[in-house]
Structure formats: structure tokens, C-alpha cells
Amino acid sequence: MRPVTHHEAVKLVEMPNGHIGEGFFATTLDNVVGLARKNSIWPLPFATSCCGIEFMATMASHYDLARFGSERIGFSPRQCDLLMVMGTISKKMAPVLRQVYLQMAEPRWVISVGACACSGGIFDTYSVLQGIDQVIPVDVYVPGCPPRPEAIIDGFMQIQNLVSNESLRRRTSDKYQELMSSYGIQ
Numbered sequence: 531m532r533p534v535t536h537h538e539a540v541k542l543v544e545m546p547n548g549h550i551g552e553g554f555f556a557t558t559l560d561n562v563v564g565l566a567r568k569n570s571i572w573p574l575p576f577a578t579s580c581c582g583i584e585f586m587a588t589m590a591s592h593y594d595l596a597r598f599g600s601e602r603i604g605f606s607p608r609q610c611d612l613l614m615v616m617g618t619i620s621k622k623m624a625p626v627l628r629q630v631y632l633q634m635a636e637p638r639w640v641i642s643v644g645a646c647a648c649s650g651g652i653f654d655t656y657s658v659l660q661g662i663d664q665v666i667p668v669d670v671y672v673p674g675c676p677p678r679p680e681a682i683i684d685g686f687m688q689i690q691n692l693v694s695n696e697s698l699r700r701r702t703s704d705k706y707q708e709l710m711s712s713y714g715i716q
């Protein structure tokens with residue numbers, strides 16, 4: 531049989547912590563599920579303005595988010611597990627954003643990209659939401675106006691880190707339920 535080889539420049543997925551013996555490898559279910567989820571995140575881009583353009587660059591061939599297993603961009607909330615909010619969110623838009631979040635199945639994660647999504651940015655006005663965390667919980671904030679694709683990728687890798695280390699029981703824990711209740715989500 532031909533030995534399996536790979537190009538040295540191709541980085542293989544890191545093996546989770548566990549016990550290796552002759553002919554076996556044992557680890558926890560949390561680790562295996564985390565590894566699979568981490569490398570198959572389906573993002574839903576909620577892009578309303580200029581930060582969305584940076585995201586387009588992040589998806590394009592030079593930065594290539596597909597390298598992280600996330601080439602499949604979805605516009606169907608029911609099939610995606612990472613909501614990426616990029617751009618200014620007006621107060622009129624806030625209920626729509628929240629509805630999209632609610633339509634996503636658990637487990638779901640949220641990344642807030644750019645100053646506008648994180649805090650309203652330069653738009654300290656009557657019509658702009660001063661941070662999306664006023665209506666939905668956020669896992670990772672990416673600062674910048676706009677953040678460069680490297681910063682978006684860094685935020686994405688922080689999400690991957692959270693995803694791979696999240697306990698399978700987190701979503702049913704009292705702490706998580708409290709968080710959801712604080713946003714009026716059952």
C-alpha cells in the first residue's frame with residue numbers, strides 16, 4: 531500500500547488531548563465534538579456597511595477563510611452556527627438582527643466585527659444601536675474601523691478556540707440559561 535503523505539506546508543488538524551497506546555487513542559466526547567465543530571463552522575454574515583467589505587476580502591483568495599473549514603457561507607439562519615455582525619446597526623434593524631439570532635439553532639456563537647457593531651462606533655446618534663450586545667449576547671468583539679482581514683481572522687480563531695473548548699453541557703447550564711434570560715430569550 532502506498533504510504534499516506536502530505537505537503538509540509540499543509541497544517542494538519544491538531545489532535546485533542548488524550549491517551550495514546552499501541553493501536554488506540556482515547557479522549558473525551560467533548561474534545562471530539564469540539565474538534566469537529568471548530569473546523570466546520572458555518573458563518574452567517576450580517577453585513578450592513580463598510581465592515582462587510584473587509585469581510586469580503588477575508589473570504590477572497592488572498593486571506594481565504596476556507597482554510598479554517600468555513601468556506602460555506604450561509605444566509606439561512608437555521609443552518610448556520612456563527613453569526614458575524616459587520617457594520618452599523620440602526621435601532622430599526624435591531625429587531626431583525628435579534629430575529630435572525632433567534633432563528634439559529636444551538637449551539638450558536640456571535641462575533642461582533644468593527645466599532646459600529648461593538649459600540650455604535652462614531653455614530654453616537656439617536657438612530658444607531660450603541661452595540662449589538664444590547665439585543666443579543668456576543669462571544670467575541672473585533673475592534674477597528676474597519677478591522678483589517680487579519681483582525682477578522684484573529685476574531686474568528688478566538689471563536690474557534692471557544693468552540694473547541696466548550697463543554698457539551700454548557701448550553702443547558704444554569705449560567706447559560708441566566709445569560710439567555712437576561713436577554714429575554716427562553
Ligand code: SF4
Nearest residue numbers: 580581645646675676
Ligand atoms: S466600524 Fe467603521 S468601517 Fe466598520 S461599519 Fe462602522 S464606520 Fe464602517
